[in-house]
Amino acid sequence: MGAKIKIFDTTLRDGTQGEGISLSVEDKLKIAQKLDELGVSYIEGGWPGSNNKDIEFFIRVKELGLKQAKVTAFGSTRRKDTLPENDANLNRILEVGVQAAAIFGKSWDFQVHTAIQTTLEENLAMIYDSVRYLKSRGLEIIYDAEHFFDGYKSNPEYALATIKKAEEAGADWIALCDTNGGTLPHEISEIVAAVRRAVKCPIGIHAHNDCEVGVANSIAAVMAGATQVQGTINGYGERCGNANLVSIIPNLQLKLKYDVISDEQLANLTNVARYVSEIANMHMPMNQPYVGTAAFAHKGGIHVSAILRNSSTYEHITPELVGNKQRVLVSELAGQSNLVFKAQELGLDFNTNNQQTKQLIAQIKEMEHQGYQFEGADATLELLIRGAYGHLEEVFTLESFKIMVAKSEDQPVVSEAIVKVKVHGETVYNAAEGNGPVNALDNALRKCLMQYYPGLQNMHLTDYKVRVLDEKDTTAAKVRVLIESSDFQSTWSTVGVSENVIEASWQALVDSMRYALLSQTRAARQLKEQQREQVGLINH
Known part of the structure; x- marks a missing residue:
C-alpha cells in the first residue's frame, strides 16, 4: 500500500x-x-x-x-x-x-x-x-x-x-x-x-x-x-x-x-454518493463512473455472453469493491444470454428450451414491439421474470381508480385521486390530493397500502419521464412512462406504456411499489437467515 x-x-x-x-x-x-x-x-x-x-x-x-x-x-x-x-x-x-x-x-x-x-x-x-x-x-x-x-x-x-x-x-x-x-x-x-x-x-x-x-x-x-x-x-x-x-x-x-x-468504507462509496444526491435533490447521472447505475451495465448480447464466462472481459474492477453491482440490460440488442444472466442473478433455473422460457421471450419481444423498453426499467423486468416462473406474490390488485382535476379562475389546479385496491382479500378505499394526477395517485395508493406495508414510508419517487412513441399520432399517440424510485439504500426504475398517460403512469407506479415490497420482503428474509446462523453459531 x-x-x-x-x-x-x-x-x-x-x-x-x-x-x-x-x-x-x-x-x-x-x-x-x-x-x-x-x-x-x-x-x-x-x-x-x-x-x-x-x-x-x-x-x-x-x-x-x-x-x-x-x-x-x-x-x-x-x-x-x-x-x-x-x-x-x-x-x-x-x-x-x-x-x-x-x-x-x-x-x-x-x-x-x-x-x-x-x-x-x-x-x-x-x-x-x-x-x-x-x-x-x-x-x-x-x-x-x-x-x-x-x-x-x-x-x-x-x-x-x-x-x-x-x-x-x-x-x-x-x-x-x-x-x-x-x-x-x-x-x-x-x-x-x-x-x-x-x-x-x-x-x-x-x-x-x-x-x-x-x-x-x-x-x-x-x-x-x-x-x-x-x-x-x-x-x-x-x-x-x-x-x-x-x-x-x-x-x-x-x-x-x-x-x-478502508476496504469496508470503500464498499460504502456507492451508497454515500446516492444518499448525498438524494439529500441534495440532484439527479445522479446514470453513467457516473464507479457509482452510477450504468457504470457496470451491459447491453449487447456478445458482451453479456463474455461476462458470463468472466466479468473481467468488460469490467475494469469488481463492482462490489465500491458497493455497486453488475447489471444486464434487456433490449432489442440483447440475445438469450442477457435473459439467462438476469434469471441466474435472480436465482432462477432458466432453461432456454422449456415452455416457460419460450413464452417469456415471446412476451418480452411483443411488449418491446408495443413500446416497452426494459434496459432502463430493471425492476419491471425482474417482476416480469419472477411472475413467469411463479416466484412473485400478488401483494395487491386494483379494483378501480378515479382522478378529478379542478381549476377555478383564481386558484391553482387541484388533482384528487380515489383508489380502490384489494389487499389480502380485503377491499381498501382511499382518496388523496397531489400536485398533479400522478402524484395524487401515488398518495392515494400509499394510503391504501401503508397499514399493511409500513415500510413503504421510506420509498419515494425520484424521477418521472414521459416519452411520446409515435409523434404522428399527436394527442392519440402511445406514451412510455419511466419512473425512478429510491428508499435511500437503492434505486430502481419501472416502465408503463399506453395511449393514456395516466394508465401508463399507473403501470409504472404499481410496479415501483410491488418491487419495493419485494425488496423489503427479501431483506427481511435475509436478516432472519443471518439471525438463525448467529444463533446456530452461539449454540454450537
Whole structure:
C-alpha cells in the first residue's frame, strides 16, 4: 500500500455553491454523518463568518460524535489594514469551537491588485497574521492558496512567496487551488513538483472541473507529491463543479494503491454518493463512473455472453469493491444470454428450451414491439421474470381508480385521486390530493397500502419521464412512462406504456411499489437467515 492520502471533503461548503443545491442544517448534519462513515479526514462545514445557518451547523455537529473526520471551518485571511484579533471573520471561526480551519488567501498578484486592491507586501502580511493568529489558538490550519496555479504561471516568485509565508506562520497544510479550473494535468504535475522543492509543509490539491479534468488534476497532484485531496461528493460545486471525490478515491486506492480509506468504507462509496444526491435533490447521472447505475451495465448480447464466462472481459474492477453491482440490460440488442444472466442473478433455473422460457421471450419481444423498453426499467423486468416462473406474490390488485382535476379562475389546479385496491382479500378505499394526477395517485395508493406495508414510508419517487412513441399520432399517440424510485439504500426504475398517460403512469407506479415490497420482503428474509446462523453459531 502506498502513502496515506487525506481526504478533505467540502461538499457542505464549496458543493453548496453549485446551481440548484441548497442544504438545510438538518441536511448538512445527515451528510456529515455519512462522510464520517465513509472515512474522510476533514469535513468543511461552511463559513461561520458569512451566515447563521453555518454557525448552527458547527454548534449541532458536535452532538453527532463523529469518529474519524475533523470538522473544519472556512474563512478568509484578515481584512487589509486590520489586526487579526479585530477581524470578525477570524474570531467567528474561534467562537464555533472547531478543531481545524481552512483559510484562503491570494496567490496571484493580479488578484491582489484587482480583487482586494492592496499591495503585494500587505497581502503577505495578511496571510502570515491570519495563519499565525489561528494557529496560536490551537487550531490545525489548512492554508488554501487561492488561484495558485494561475498565480504561479503569471508570477512564480510571488506565488511561492505567499505559501512560504503561510508555512512560516505555522500552517499545517498548504492546499494549492486551481480556482478557475483552467489548468491541465501536465501543468499540475510540474507546478506541484516545484512547490514540493520549495516548501517542507505537506501539500494538498483543490481542483475545479471547468476543463473536465478535476479528477485527473487531483490524481496528477498526488503523483507529484500532494498528500491531501480536496473535493466534493459527486463533484458538486460552482460553475462546472469541484473535483469529484467519488471518482478520485477509488482511482487512488484501487488503481494506484494509495492508502485512502478502508476496504469496508470503500464498499460504502456507492451508497454515500446516492444518499448525498438524494439529500441534495440532484439527479445522479446514470453513467457516473464507479457509482452510477450504468457504470457496470451491459447491453449487447456478445458482451453479456463474455461476462458470463468472466466479468473481467468488460469490467475494469469488481463492482462490489465500491458497493455497486453488475447489471444486464434487456433490449432489442440483447440475445438469450442477457435473459439467462438476469434469471441466474435472480436465482432462477432458466432453461432456454422449456415452455416457460419460450413464452417469456415471446412476451418480452411483443411488449418491446408495443413500446416497452426494459434496459432502463430493471425492476419491471425482474417482476416480469419472477411472475413467469411463479416466484412473485400478488401483494395487491386494483379494483378501480378515479382522478378529478379542478381549476377555478383564481386558484391553482387541484388533482384528487380515489383508489380502490384489494389487499389480502380485503377491499381498501382511499382518496388523496397531489400536485398533479400522478402524484395524487401515488398518495392515494400509499394510503391504501401503508397499514399493511409500513415500510413503504421510506420509498419515494425520484424521477418521472414521459416519452411520446409515435409523434404522428399527436394527442392519440402511445406514451412510455419511466419512473425512478429510491428508499435511500437503492434505486430502481419501472416502465408503463399506453395511449393514456395516466394508465401508463399507473403501470409504472404499481410496479415501483410491488418491487419495493419485494425488496423489503427479501431483506427481511435475509436478516432472519443471518439471525438463525448467529444463533446456530452461539449454540454450537
